[in-house]
Amino acid sequence: MNMKEFIKNSRLKPWDGVIVLVLIVSSFLPIILFSMQQTAESAVVEKRAILRVDGEEIKTFDLIEGQETFTYLYEDDDGDSNLIEIQGDRIRIKEADCGDQICVRRGWASKNGETIVCLPHKLVIEIQTADGSDMDDLIY
Structure with missing residues (x-):
């Protein structure tokens, strides 16, 4: 055929x-x-880190991938200090004059909802998406 x-x-x-x-x-x-x-x-959603001391918002850092590394020194009225480092889309406490150094050992935080806490200084850094979405909570 x-x-x-x-x-x-x-x-x-x-x-x-x-x-x-x-x-x-x-x-x-x-x-x-x-x-x-x-x-x-994922390209549009930006993150930010909110620095709070004793529940009061002190400063907000934009976490943008590719931005230059910079530091911010927080000092309270008692002379306690934390050196905060922002590198691209992540943040950490680089140095602190507290006794336990747990906040320094915590390392980098970059995902939505992550926190860094320095209990002796009553300092909390929380990562949030700029638009309030739960982008990092999705499973791909």
């Missing part, structure tokens, strides 16, 4: 192959659109 006879005896019409191909390609469309949406959302 040659190809012409096979095509002639086949129940497939000429456009059936095109329709099948379109259906296969369109079945992957939701995956492509969802991944593009996730990429766009």
Whole structure:
């Protein structure tokens, strides 16, 4: 049986192959659109770190990937101090004159909801997304 006879005896019409191909390609469309949406959302959402002492908001730091590293020295009226370092989209307490140094050993914080606490100085640094969403809580 040659190809012409096979095509002639086949129940497939000429456009059936095109329709099948379109259906296969369109079945992957939701995956492509969802991944593009996730990429766009993660690029837009910015984070910030809020510095609070004894419950009072003192300063807010924008955490933007790629920004230069800088430090901020917090000193209270009693002479207690914490040296805070911001590097791109993460933050840490680099130096503190408290006795236990737990806040220094805590290291870097960068995810939404993470906190750094210095109990002797009543200092808390909390990471939040700038728009209030729970971006880092999503499972990919």
